[in-house]
Amino acid sequence: MRIALAQLNPTIGDIRGNVAKIREAMARARGRGAGLIVFPELAVTGYPPRDLLCRQDFLERVERALAGDIAPLSKGLPILIGAPVKGTGVPSGGSDTAAAFLFNAALLYAGGKLFYRQDKSLLPNYDVFDESRYFKPAEHREAVTFNGLRLGLTICEDIWNDKDYWNRQLYEVDPVEELVAGETALLINISASPYHYGKIGLRVDMLRSLARKYHRPIIYVNQVGGNDELIFDGTSLAVDAAGNVVGLAASFAEDLLVLEVGRMGAGGPLSLVAVKDGRAGLPHEDISYVYRALVLGIADYLRKTGFQKALVGLSGGIDSSVTAALAAAALGPENVLGVSMPSRYSSPGSRTDARILAENLGIAFREIPIEGMFSAYLAAMNAGGPPRGDLAEENIQARIRGNILMFISNREGYLTLTTGNKSEMAVGYCTLYGDMSGGLAVLADVPKVMVYELARYINREREIIPHSVLVKPPSAELKPGQVDQDSLPPYEVLDAILQAYIEEEKGAAEIAARGFDPELVREVIRKVDRAEYKRRQAAPGLRVTSKAFGTGRRMPIAWRAG
Template identity: 80%
Template sequence: MRIALAQLNPTIGDISGNVDKIRQAAGKARRIGAGLVVSPELAVTGYPPRDLLCRKDFLERVKRALEEDIAPLSNEIAILVGAPVRGTEVPGEERSTAPDFLFNAALLYAGGKQIGRQDKSLLPNYDVFEESRYFRPAGRRIPVQLGEWSLGLTICEDIWNDKDYWNRQLYEVDPVEELVARGVDLLVNISASPYHYGKIRLRVDMLRSLARKHGRVIIYVNQVGGNDELIFDGTSLAVDASGNVVCLAQSFKEDLLVLEVEQHGSRWILAETAAEAGPAPDRDKPAAAANNEGRLSPCGDLPARALPEEDISYVYRALVLGIADYMRKTGFRKALVGLSGGIDSSVTAALAAAALGPENVLGVSMPSRYSSPGSRYDARKLAENLGIAFREVPIEGMFSAFLEVMNQGGEPCGDLAEENIQARIRGNILMFISNREGYLTLTTGNKSEMAVGYCTLYGDMSGGLAVLADVPKVMVYQLARYINREREIIPHSVLVKPPSAELKPGQVDQDSLPPYEVLDAILQAYIEEEKPADEIAARGFDPDLVREVIRKVDRAEYKRRQAAPGLRVTSRAFGMGRRMPIAWRAG
């Protein structure tokens, strides 16, 4: 059987647009000679649809799309598609005998009708996931028949519960074990697995282990693209029964893979979505390796892609995709970045230029009396290196007016309020340009600053998307060095000067914060690993410093609650995956 893996980038709620993507992928797969095309989890709606699933009209549109678009399309090629389905727990059961629930389903269509269905069994309800809010878990797991093939259909989390790989189980049910015990020929997983640094390596390793354990081919199809805070990497793949990865889709791009699996041997054929499909390959051509049960092996002249070795380039590509999709899916074409001459705004501007094209990015420098000549030069030089538009709007006049009014004609106090009013003036300027000229303002604060509240509400936090909100400061420097890998884009002086908000004379970040290498390590332990203070201090950190950092993190929750959505690239980001109260105290 020749199977196409359609790695798609859906837009949440755009049912007609998403169905068009499925239709195009199915057409290309059919021309290559595939008999089945597999799309990601909830491909019809995009993932996660969240409270759109509570709207009756939305679910009706999904139902119509399945009946009027997907089903007829399966007259040409069998289609496995992910969609929310309202109905009884057991397909075919009369509604009068069972309640009506919503399921996250994998639906198999062939010959113009639905011939199989498997609902998602394991509903994640942690971190960024809240599927129990919307769906009911499957009550049974049975093979789905397609011709001579018995398919074991699973959906995302269903494959993440192997007790031997994790040394624990989050759920009592293991859908993979049940399906293998029922004698399925191969396992298919449709997924919407969001990216964080290290996730691809972990996912590939887990799938290889699962294939070896059960002696089954595993076909894994993941969503790609940015949806609000989440970024999906794609990286769909097929693993043979020995745990070898034999075909691998691109990361952070739509892709189409076609592979051929034979029950007593196999061969695979790779086709790119960007290429027009040629004639179907010769089915009589011998496989390149010996026939082994459930084995996938190379065929023809198209070599398998190398397994991914994640490095900082993956974070860079994730952020570029996240910016591009957030802008496109919200209807914006141009981005605005306040350029301070520092590392964070420089990296943000470079990412925006890569995502949108430099012609669609405007950098605005807003110097005050405390802005150094070097910072003003660095901001302008960065814009020149990137090829983006640049403006300088000095804020001295506005700042002086504030000081005069708020100090009632007296001498300035030089306090925190006066420092922060500079950031708030700059925020107002950026939002004025945004309103008048149709730019989306990108905020530039990093995760380390956001964590401890080293940011100004209605100032540098003003904007529509927080690009670096989940990027620790040390990683920001790694991104800068990656951006400069071929030529100097971010001026060298930006990378070597001490970080500073430049809101008062001689100010540097380390006046208020520990060295970022230390701060980031403490923050990772507290936020991502959820370790208590004593365990963090046991790693060699000053206990008083650990407690002070934790205190700052907890006190800054009210700021983060008002921040722009931030792109997620670590295992625990601020935002939808971290639901902490504001008004609380440790007892």
């Protein structure tokens, strides 16, 4: 039998549009002789639907799509697909009042009818996940015989609980262990696994380990695309019983991977072979994956929110340069506008670098000096007295620029992209209602050191970002001679401390034990904690590390260590 892995990019809530994608993928799979097509987790709704799952009208639309579209489509080709499904039962609190529950289900349709349903057992409730808010875990796990094969159906987190791989069992139940005990011949996992740098390598290694442990082949189908701050890489794959990757779908793009399933001798394990265009081997994850993730995240965020063009404030610095280059790659240069807004403190080099960058990218460019507006503010706020050169005067320049960008956004229909990086956002080195103004924070989860890596990758074939941008000291240019290192430690040091505190969740003593100055560590942590109120008001940021600000790190604003 041939099995098609349909790696799709759904739009959350667009059930009609998602069904159209499903129908198109099925036509392609039939053309390649597939006898079963497998779609990702919650493919009908897109993942994560969040509180749309609390709306009855939304759930009714899902039910109508399953009954009126998906089931009839299975007359021509059996379908395994993810969707939320209503169930009934008694609440766990002990009440005898009947209540409706939702299940995150894998639904196998054949011949126009539901052939089998397996609900998700392990509901992640950490980082960006809160599935226990919406779903009830599966009450049973059983293999199903389909077309002569014993299939073990799992959904995303269900395969992330191998005590031998993690050296501990994360959940009491291990669905894979139970399914293999039920004489499963082929494990299938439908997933919506969001990307962060290093995630693909971890996922592939874990799947290979599972296949070798149970001597069973595994088919893994992942969602692709950007949905709000989350980016899904796809990278669907097939692993044989020996742990070899025998088929690999594209990363950060829709794809259809077709596998030939056979038997290796009488009573032997199943064999999997990719048909035609399937890649094999291991993906090599490097900075290009972060670049592709951000490009996809920008493109999908604008497309799915109804925008077609983006606006970037160009300071002549590294962050705005990288943001503009990513936007041009995501949307096409013709859909990107760069705006330079020099003040009395802007260096001639920065003004030149902004203009050259725009020319190299082929994006539209405007220069709108802010000196007149800045002088008017100073005169008004200082009651005619001399400038004080304080933080308020520094920040008003950023706020003037933010207002200019939002004026253009409102009048001309651009989405403003903010340019602050994770290092700055972490310690509050950003201005509310100034450089934080916009609809999407492209680099909000990219540490400063990684921003430079991205810049070098962007320049891999020719100089797009001027060399001077990469070598000059970073500066906000809000006062004479200002550089970032006046207020911050070197970014190599800062980023290492931030990674330990934010991503690894280490305390001050543990971080200092790595060789950092204890007082510096305490100061960085203090700045991170105090800046929470700013981050709460920031634009959504694209997630590319294992712990991003936002839904994955829900810290209080008003708190103190005691």
